[in-house]
Amino acid sequence: MRDSHGGGGSPASEGASGGAGSSRDGEEPLPESGVQVGGDGYGGVRLGGQQPQGMRALRKSARARRRNLILAGAMSSVVLAGSAVLWALPNYAASQIGSVDAGVAGSQSQGAMNILLVGVDKRDNLTRKQQNQLKLGRESGQRTDTMMVVHLSEDHSKVTVVSLPRDTWTTIPGKGEHKINAAYQLGGANLAVDTVEKATGLTINHYVEVNVLGFIEVVDSLGGVSVCTPVAINDPKTALDLAPGTYQLDGVKALAFARTRATARSDLDRIDRQQQFMSALLKQALSGDTLTNPAKLAGFIDSTLKTLTVDRELAGDLVGLADQLRSISTDDVSFATVPIADSDYRSPTGESAVLWDKPAARDLFRRINADEPLVPGATPSGSASPSASAGPSSGPTASPSPTPSPTALNVPPGRITLRVLNGTPISGLGARTRTALVQAGFLIPDKAGDTRRDHTQTIVRYGPGQLDAARTVAASLPGSELRDVDIDGIEVIIGRDQPAVEKVSVTGPPPSSTPSAAPATPTPTTTATARTATQNICKQ
Known part of the structure; x- marks a missing residue:
């Protein structure tokens, strides 16, 4: 319970008001006349009569001791609380x-x-x-x-x-x-x-x-x-x-x-x-x-x-x-x-x-x-992005490489994993094409799916690093269009042209090999697809 001071207000509110007849820290109310400088221990100006110098010093010392005691108590509480949390959290985790x-x-x-x-x-x-x-x-x-x-x-x-x-x-x-x-x-x-x-x-x-x-x-x-x-x-x-x-x-x-x-x-x-x-x-x-x-x-x-x-x-x-x-x-x-x-x-x-x-x-x-x-x-990890460290480019911005003219294929079907989608209203076309591609040696782990049904021409879509493999797929589907897009891996969208699947032969060297290179471990043509958690989150 708080003590009453001259009119029932709280000590804090009365001290802050500084009005006539108010008191601070239990002091007697000051007379309504006179000016006292620095007498409140905060370097402020107080209205009131003159107080004996010894009394002012005594009261100032008492107030300082009280403030120091409160501050010390508060600091101790913070330290103890912090120590308790730091101690308790690992121990709580270990207990659970x-x-x-x-x-x-x-x-x-x-x-x-x-x-x-x-x-x-x-x-x-x-x-x-x-x-x-x-x-x-x-x-x-x-x-x-x-x-x-x-x-x-x-x-x-x-x-x-x-x-x-x-x-x-x-x-x-x-x-x-x-x-x-x-x-x-x-x-x-x-x-x-x-x-x-x-x-x-x-x-x-x-x-x-x-x-x-x-x-x-x-x-x-x-x-x-x-x-x-x-x-x-x-x-x-x-x-x-x-x-x-x-x-x-x-x-x-x-x-x-x-x-x-x-x-x-x-x-x-x-x-x-x-x-x-x-x-x-x-x-x-x-x-x-x-x-x-x-x-x-x-x-x-x-x-x-x-x-x-x-x-x-x-x-x-x-x-x-x-x-x-x-x-x-x-x-x-x-x-x-x-x-x-x-x-x-x-x-x-x-x-x-x-x-x-x-x-x-x-x-x-x-x-x-x-x-x-x-x-x-x-x-x-720990590296700056190229844009953050590289200076301004002195040359033109690189553009995507155009689709090359047909040359010797260098990735065999048995090293290529792809997806097949039916882009037409023709029921079962995707499944039939998938079966034919599997028989031609391609790896197609999933059943054929569906997409927009308005495709006239068959499209072979490929993502970064998949061009050589996509060329093999396109060669097995004569008349299909190669398309460089932002996807993972390779997918075939079957169009109304319904190309007959042909078996293809690989006659060129592997993409990364050179005439003088020694035999090495085969370079994978399929790569793991990865997405950040941000990309995985559903867009509202």
């Missing part, structure tokens, strides 16, 4: 996450590092209501849903995430050939790490296991996420029914969106949706609406930590690593998928699996290990 011996190499707090991210669905602790919501049934246990390699650049300014298709057919050390997601089931975190190291050639420094079912609470803590689909999704298993469009989804629906395989490319489409989902989640987490809302931020951190199990070394420094990444934006995070040679491989055991394009995959992981950017136009 699990740890496991994953047999990883570990790392220094600085420097490039690779993290194996494994998504599992642990159902044992779900309630009956949650199981019904997620259409999971009553079966207990856990399964690997997702495998990704997360690469942090040397200066931790860039993050590259590479999805490893769960159906990848590979060698699991000591277990023979299996799908890559069987490694976790056969030997837990240790075997999963060992398998990924052997398949990618990368050293795995840390291991993070995420219970994907826990992301329901993570999404809900952020108020949902925005996702989009270019095709309809109708999955009775998850009760997900979406027409093409953009949606704001809650946790249950968002998780179903990221996990469904009820579209044409099955797991490969799911990888795209998972990358989109992670990008949307990152955007929402980094938004001002989250960072400036203590309750929302606390809920997000709390729900996220509860989904994690990490290797023991990372468990002790998770907060430190997160602090190093605090300046990362969605422009600094890139997503890619391992290039595929055969998405419908039939294994010796009769399983439907996926085979990597091994030369292209080796090139991808080499670039990642060297901190090279995967997204066209991006600059390497």
